Amino acid sequence: MNKELSDWNKYWGHAWKPVPDVERIDAADYTSPEVFEREKDRIFRKAWLMVARQSEVAEPGDFIKIEAPTLDTEVVIVRGKDGVIRSFYNACPHRGVALVRQCEGRTGLFTCPYHAWSFSTDGKLKGLPGAEDFPHVDKSTTGLTPIHTGVWNDYIFINFAETPKQTLAEYMGEFGEYFDDMPFGEYTRAVEIIQDLPTNWKNFNDAFNEGYHVQVLHPKSLPMVPTRINPLNHMYDPIYLAPHSSATIQSNTDWVPTGKVMLFVYASTGVSFIHVDGPEEQAAKPRLFTTARGINRIGLPNYSTSTMNFFPLSQFQILADRYMWLRYWPLSPDKTRFIVRMYFGAPPRSHLEEFAEAFQLASTRDVFTEDVSMTRLQQQGMKSGGVKEVVLGENEHMIRFTTQMIRDYMNAED
Ligand code: FES
Ligand SMILES: [Fe+2]
Structure with missing residues (x-):
């Protein structure tokens, strides 16, 4: 194991404090037409x-x-x-x-x-x-x-x-100030996928806000994420700046690709989770997100991804040299328009880099396909009437936080 990582308390100490006090959610919040109408009025007509x-x-x-x-x-x-x-x-x-x-x-x-x-x-x-x-x-x-x-x-x-009750600057608040140096505008190439899916919008927010399922659901598509010191992939360093939030995920430096294609992609090119370009190559590319103050502020040596939630419907998955913009527009209690846009940096300079980029795009599709399949099954179970409420662990703290934000909006005075 990488020695630097053995002092995991150094990073763990920053984890989920305080845990928002949301241990259970009514299943009806995911299925009820009345709740959906209220969400439209109280959240989607009011939030930025x-x-x-x-x-x-x-x-x-x-x-x-x-x-x-x-x-x-x-x-x-x-x-x-x-x-x-x-x-x-x-x-x-x-x-x-x-x-x-x-x-x-x-x-x-x-x-x-x-x-x-x-x-x-x-x-x-x-x-x-x-x-x-x-x-x-x-x-x-x-x-x-x-x-x-x-x-x-x-x-x-x-x-x-x-x-609006707040200006956009007020709405973004400290979260906006903290992340205002993120170089999004420098990333200009994107691929977008749009799907209407038979599940509640909150299931998407929930699916991408915990790492607990990664080891179970994504063993083939994300083998590089769970680590020996953090096998259940708890998300580090939560930043709760209401109503938005962010957290950090590490990658497993013990993981060594073995398949021929994986070896080709990860070992032979700079398009990987570990950036290998020298200063000259980097100068020609957009700034890496890891140069922004809000990314990996705890200095994880095996930094992988940051999750950023822009309440209520957008999420970013930030990697060092690209990012994904996820949106989940509710269409009905059990239907959601899911939009994924993946932004890349500078265009590939060789067939090798082109292949690596296409491969990573396909891997991302595989991960999302696995996540989406769970959100569908979740909705099926919630609609069955067999579950009155769902339960959240302390490791699902990001879901707890956004659920609390949803409740705050739903119960606001006017
Ligand atoms: S000009 Fe008549 S409907 Fe627009
Ligand atoms: Fe997932």
Whole structure:
């Protein structure tokens, strides 16, 4: 065993303190239509939601159309001539048509396909054919309906409340300050997978917030994670900065790949959990996440991954040289749109690196397939009526924390 790791108390001492006091959750919280409606109103219409990256609307006039499927809503996000990013409901104020049909583009004017009312990139009504028939419409006060929009780091957030209780800066709070040097914007290549799955959204949050299952569920797809000193893969160094959270996972330096392909990928290239490039190669790439202050602050020599939860629907899995952005949009009590976007750094420079990247992508797919299968079986069991409540161990502290945040939102005064 790596000697540095034998003093595990050094790292363990930072683990889960305090453990949030959430030992059980009603199974009905995962299955009830009433709970789901309340979650929509109390959480998804009130919290700031991470929905896109600034680089997706990099230049004035750039727009994207996204879905907020939990609220049956399409949103147009556009960078105005003044450089400001704004969001609008995709709904024409004349007779309601969802006027933007492209998923992305660049324009100076949005024109409705029904009667050609047109709107500038700041949402104002610019053109109204036959304006004389609309003497009761004041062009200066008519336009697309705005949605509150803010930017943190490279990420765009929206808030559907008429008057959000907090600004985005307040919502991100200390968590946002602590992680504001993360170089997300430097990672520009991504692959995205979208699936609608028959399970409750919270099962995704729960699945990716404990390491307890890794040894059992992922022995083939994640052999490099459980270690001898931490076989149940407890997550180190939880950072609870309400309503967001983060924790750290180590990799097993005792693990030596044996299969030919694994050897090829892990031993022959710099695309692995242990970065082997020299300073020159690194200079040409995006900054490693391990250079950011919030990543591996406890100095684990075998650092593997950080989990970051942006309440309520986004999670990042951060590796040293890439990251995954997971979103779980609730569609109904037992249906969720699961979106995984994996961002890579600099493009491969050789066939070897290209193969390594494809291999890691396929491995990630395998891990998610295993996780997703459990979330489906979980929902099946919860719906059966055979379980009235589920129970959480102290090692499932991240789930406990987010559950407490959900309860706080559900029970808030207004
Ligand atoms: S519905 Fe848009 S112009 Fe008539
Ligand atoms: Fe998993």
